[in-house]
Amino acid sequence: MKQRAVWSAVLVAGLALTGCGSATGSGSSSGGSDKKLVVWDWKSGEASSAQYVEKAKADFAKKHKDVEVEFVAQPFDQYYTLLGAAIQSGKGPDVILFNGGGQIRDRVDSLQPLDEYVGEDRQRLAGWEAFAKGGKTYAAPVTLQGHPIYYNKALYEKAGLDPAKPATTWAEFIANCGTITKATGAKCFALGNKEGYGIQFFLSAMASGVLTPQEYDNWIAGKRDWNSPNVKRLFELWKETGTAKLNNDGANSTAMFNDAFAVFQSGKAAHIIGLMSDIGHWKDFNEFVTPEKLGVMTAPTVTSGATPSLPYDGGIGYAVAKWTKDPKVAADLVRSLTSTDALKAFYANAGAITADTTIDVSASGPAVTTIVGALKTGKPAPHVALSSKSLDLMGRLSQQLLSGSTSVDEVVKQMAASDTAG
Amino acid sequence: MTIGKSLPSVRSASAGRAGGVPPSAPPPRDRAVSRRAAGGRRAEQLAPFVLVAPAVLILVLLRLWPLLLGVNFSFTGDGDRDGAMVGFANYVDLLHDPLFQQALRNVGLLVLLLPVAVAIPGLLATFIYLRVPGHRFYRSVYFFPAVLSPVIVGAIFNLLLSFDGPVNVVLSSVGIGPVDWLGDPDVAMFAVVGVHVWATFGMALVVFLAGFATLDAALLDAARVDGASLAQVIWHVIIPSLSRTIQFVFVTTMIGMLTSMFGLLYVMTSGGPEGSTYLPEYYIWIQQGQMNRPALASAASTVLFVIMLVVGLLQLKLLRRAGRED
Known part of the structure; x- marks a missing residue:
């Protein structure tokens, strides 16, 4: 029995440690040869992406007839674990799909800078910053991801408010929420903060209404003053949504995906800070909140001198691994994957705001038109600029703020420490 | 050996x-x-x-x-220092990470809750062995949750324990205010452990029943003839006779708690709220998969391995001594 304990322990540790080894075991799918490129993503397996992949492949075949392309769809919840193992072994795929921000920046050591290959696409595509580090670009954007504040026009009407004129200041916003809750029983915000995503969305959506443009730009550039009154104000607003009972009950145990979205869709909350692409966005909501009932508003102004703007970044983008045989060919595949034709298919089928700003979106309803119209003045989302470690910490601290077990001062202190360390 | x-x-x-x-x-x-x-x-x-x-x-x-x-x-670095030997730097990081400390505290909590997790199947098995009315029915019902995957169990209890879920509805109907089972950091860990025990006690129950099969029925009859009460029968006859089975269940339950709660944590709390339900294995996964720090994750794995070894050996030692006294 002692032996059993020992062996069980050895087995457990062995499994935990060899997890890396077994993950790379999908031999054929990693490491392309001269005539073959292997692409890793979590999209190509979905029916809604089939046409996109097809178009991109056709475009690439025009340039390189003799090179075979293999798409390997990995499960998203294990994607970065599998990828980490592949990177560790130095024998991963040639072209890799990444989320913008921390996920790609943490791994640029294993990626090929693409600046010399994608010059022609610079103007046509938006959202490059999310895939850049140290002045170099490591991936070409496919979709844009951002955090519009969606609202339910039907609830506004029911409460006697003008759905065409959402609040422009925080005070007005709170007053409107009060009216809506009184008239319809619906909460102000649908919030899911179980995984700590709620604060990320909130921070990004509200920041442009609180920070001055200069502060905002400094934040994105990495010069973040956590002790400034406006940064503290952001976290105070977050705390206020809890104390003033603006959120749905049990926000800390509600999953953002997809319980919080369900709260909004079912009309139990008037607003939600959602996404632009992939999930939790206009197309998803349209199932219950029809396109004409779905509004998008800019962030309410909290401090004078702030200019509200849409927070968005490159959402997902394709990068080229350092170990690929011919970076030029791999970069050409990336260019095909971000060609206008391919992206048009992606927008139409998967319901994403793509990085290509030349695509016409007027058919999808007013919310989408508002979003795309706001892209020009939009700025990178503040939470994307933070490291994964700081985001993880912020998630936990935000839960403490909601439950009242910590203070804003303590939160900014810990965030400042984590931000400078990371 | x-x-x-x-x-x-x-x-x-x-x-x-x-x-x-x-x-x-x-x-x-x-x-x-x-x-x-x-x-x-x-x-x-x-x-x-x-x-x-x-x-x-x-x-x-x-x-x-x-x-x-x-x-x-685990002695190499992450990120910029990938592959370079860094000595005990990862272990120092671990010790200073409040999240890992929380994970270790939760391990301590699990050790404290272990007797409860063993007593429940033990008692229920005793009742089945003593042929309480309907024991055949209970025997199969108790085992049922053991065949469900943790993900399914987690999803079921997510629904039951959600803030506006049925459990809170029942509680409020008897005048008890809603409890945020998975959103309150003081409650969440107990909720998850409770669900884990519910989901896994069937296996321990079967082991106990197997142990009962080896019990000498003559001893029980003798105790009854001598006028022993049920509590006395359990304490003086059943527990000493089953000491080896109990040892086995103790160790396997502990291992189960430390290594197979990942699915439940992942589905039910994601380590939250406020990091209150972190366990070492969840921490390992987060560091390796989300934070891109595989070497730190290795260090955490090593610590978990040592903990398992120490806890397992200590338990065996304690139980063996207790068994000898009997």
């Missing part, structure tokens, strides 16, 4: 056979034959090694070697 014991016995048997004159062995005629005989002797001496080689190789290659690699990996 099995290998260690079997080696000498096999060798002595083969040596004995080689030393004596086997009835079928041909008498030595010339050098070639004797050389062949010597070769055969050597083959016979080597045979036991060859026979145990597959088992040893599997153990060494698939268990010990990866374990050593992992421990070695």
